[in-house]
Amino acid sequence: MALAATAAVAVVAVGMCVAAFLIVRAQLNHQLELNLTQYARLVAQRNHGVGPGVISGECRFLAAPGCAQVVPADPRNDPADPYTLPVTDTARAVAAGKHAPYYSEITVAGQPTRMLTTDFAPGRALQVATRSDTVERGVDQVARLLTLTCAIGVVTAGFLGSWVARTGLAPVTRLTATAERIAATRDPRHRIGPASPGPQGAPADEITRLAASFDVMLDELEKSVMARRRLVADASHELRTPLTALRTNAELLTRADRLTPRQRDRAASAVHRLLREVNRLVADLIELARDEEPRPLLERVALAPLLEHTVSTARDHWPGVAFEVRVTAAPVVPGVPARLTRLVGNLLDNAAKFSPPGQPVQVGLDAHELTVRDHGPGIAEEDLPYVFDRFYRATTARALPGSGLGLAMALQIARAHGAELTAERAPGGGALFRLTFPGRPG
Structure with a gap:
């Protein structure tokens, strides 16, 4: 320049x-x-x-x-x-x-x-x-003066052009340095920062918009990297206990000749249970690590048959829990059937897990939203902001089975479909989850 x-x-x-x-x-x-x-x-x-x-x-x-x-x-x-x-x-x-x-x-x-x-x-x-x-x-004198003036003008233009180029491209220079620093350190926390502010109300120039866009990209990159690191750290923490127990029971089974039949059966049962737990945990982690489904995979999904199938599966898994279903409309939404089934199934499993004996899980579906309510202890006020966080488990839920990934996965699937999933304390006790899809159903 x-x-x-x-x-x-x-x-x-x-x-x-x-x-x-x-x-x-x-x-x-x-x-x-x-x-x-x-x-x-x-x-x-x-x-x-x-x-x-x-x-x-x-x-x-x-x-x-x-x-x-x-x-x-x-x-x-x-x-x-x-x-x-x-x-x-x-x-x-x-x-x-x-x-x-x-x-x-x-x-x-x-x-x-x-x-x-x-x-x-x-x-x-x-x-x-x-x-x-x-x-x-x-x-001749005019020629000499004009030649001198022209030379001075060219030299001055060179200095001013260099100054203008350095000043105007300063954000690009910072962008390049930031990109090189991130590539060298793998730390996306660096930012270019705002360019030199222009007049009040003046539109931002191309360089300023480029710097702002690069900072936005770095924000998203940092969030992605931090989310991946948290996922890896949380996953390693959650897998450590079942893997340790699995290894211990496997070592016991290698010395089966020294164990009594009852001890062997207990160790084998523990291995099977731990394998199922690890398999479910890994499947949940893989599901959480997935990006949003690409648009070509979406199809028109009727929620009423999907809900009926999911409730039937939940009744088989929770034979001691009664599920009351009330359907007042048959909405059809764009989505991926398998992932929507997983979302509703996680909500039903969460409600069944906290339902006391003799109390039903109430499921409602109308033209605007899907609701799932249990009559358990409900969600404490201090736990409400974190109920959808990965691996978060309230004090009342730490003694119950699960890894703390079900609601996080449900929220991720809901966002991937453009829906809104919220949790609240139900009137009269218990927890109420609302799944609201955008627009009116087709």
């Missing part, structure tokens, strides 16, 4: 200087020609009717007004004394009226001279001349 700005200014400066030089030179030469014209008129007025010959021959002196001579059309009428100014056939043609007056550059007494040849009288022409070295020196 600095080179481009300098080159642009250099082209403009050189063009302006060349144009100024040509204009000044033309004006100086034009002024000299006007002086020659006025001098010729003055000589013609003072020497009207004079014959061929030199009228004034002082061209060699700078202070002299000039030199003048009359030239006949016929060379046989030339005077005996030599002419001061050179006489050409063109000058005799002007005297004969066959050529227009003209200006010419000559040298007199070793000095550059400007000469005007014009008509004087029938059969005669008047030649007047004056030294032009003053004009040439003025033109």
